[in-house]
Amino acid sequence: MDKTNLLIIVTVISLFISLFLAFFLVTVKTKNKLSNSIFALFLLITVVDTIEPLFNLMFDGPSNLGMLRNTFAFLQIPVFYLYIVSVCYSDFKFKPKHLGHLLPFLIVNTVLVARFYAVDLASKINFINNRQDMIEIQFTHILFHLQTAVYIIAVFMLLRKAKKLYLENYAGTSVTSYNWLFQFTIVLTVLYLITLFKNIFKFSDYPYISEWIKIGLLVFQLLIICWYLFKALNHPDLFRNIDSKLKLVSDIISEEENSELAVNEEVYQEELLKLKMYMTEEKPFLNPSLTIQDVSAAIQIPVRDLSILINHKLEQHFYDFINTYRIENAMTILRDNAKSKVTVLEILYEVGFNSKSSFNMAFKKHTGQTPTDYRKNL
Structure with a gap:
């Protein structure tokens, strides 16, 4: 079995399980409805990001839809951040200010309008073939990794503050929930670091290494999501929210x-x-x-x-x-x-x-x- 077929098989399995878990999270009756819905959205965005092998089978050549699919990666880490906030704070609600998390996604798509979205197919093909020299692609990759680093740091700082607030104001035994969130964030950080190496190889003289890393990422990503959900669903009282108005x-x-x-x-x-x-x-x-x-x-x-x-x-x-x-x-x-x-x-x-x-x-x-x-x- 060649790596293309293996990649497709792994992608299909990952797609099925992720969609099933997202459907379950949205439909299950629970008091943590908002948190579950945000995590389901995180899973769906992850699906959009990892569906590339199947997408390439259905569409021949570069397209606006394909490029838009690629830029959905800019929504993944902000949604994860909002999920962490919703888990930590019991009074979390969506507010207009949260639309600011869409900014990197909108900036990237705006930058791509002139030389990709608004041009003909031949120009799109030329853009992709010469992507290593395209300043838009370089900007996109730099912004993605910068965004990821900023959000991961923000998540760790949020968890640190939330845990301290919990210890200062609560005496329940669910402080371990913050340890689990901390561990999950560490695992995701490792996942993004591997993605960074994958992208480096993708634009190097060894693009085939990037394909093998992609297969490993799909499997790894699926395992950590299943592990996290298994833990959360088997311990529904694991996450005890705190009031965001509390002060240290x-x-x-x-x-x-x-x-x-x-x-x-x-x-x-x-x-x-x-x-x-x-x-x-x-x-x-x-x-x-x-x-x-x-x-x-x-x-x-x-x-x-x-x-x-x-x-x-x-x-x-x-x-x-x-x-x-x-x-x-x-x-x-x-x-x-x-x-x-x-x-x-x-x-x-x-x-x-x-x-x-x-x-x-x-x-x-x-x-x-x-x-x-x-x-x-x-």
Whole structure:
């Protein structure tokens, strides 16, 4: 089997699976409808980008439709960025400003009008045959890789901020969702780096290497999409959105210093005592979905002040602060001989965790041992 037939077979398989997954994401009933729809759009744009071998079988020679299909690659990474934003923030909605993400796509197609879209077939053929010398093609490739680099950096910065906001304001055990998004972005970054090498070979004296890389990319791309969706669909509670209006404590402190509204130390001590009494007597940490807003409402301390108290004064994320109480409670149960038959799994649910991996990680961070080892060493 030659590489052309292999490329077509791989393309057909990738096309079928991607379209099936996109259809499933659009039609499945879920509260994450917007995020699913954006990811489905990402899959469809990916299909348009990878369908080239089949497109070339149906159309002989260069065409406006074929060039437009090529430029759809400029929509792929912006749509992925919007997907990440929609997953991270619960109040995400499409706004007119998001149309700005179309700008590179529109610029590229505008640049191609004069010497490709608006000319006859012979001129199109000449343009493609001499593409290595065409400034429009060089500009397109430079812009594509620049766009990719900017958006990937933006995604990593967004995930870093979102994770920090989650840790400062939430005590659920779904912080691993940001780790999964981070991993998925790393894999996509590797994919785009391979694409860069593919394009380098495409315009070199070894274009056949580019064809083999293209086959590998199709397979790799399909595998990572299936892996990601398998993980997300099997763990529907993996992604817990945060409110985009939340501010990082570092930003709040900066604003406070600038406005000279710092709360005196005596007030902080009173609030700290009130907080600790509430945690000890009411045990709100037993709620696996506890948020800083819940605690704020219960003890009547403004969220802003409570966030500064825990995240800045105590130098602990709210997430770690709550988990400390959960682990201490778990340690008490593990030391109780009357509860020696209670399993670790039962204990983690009892103290407010809903994930064995996050419980083990938090327990080991707090004690230096796993829960099982801690019980054995008593």
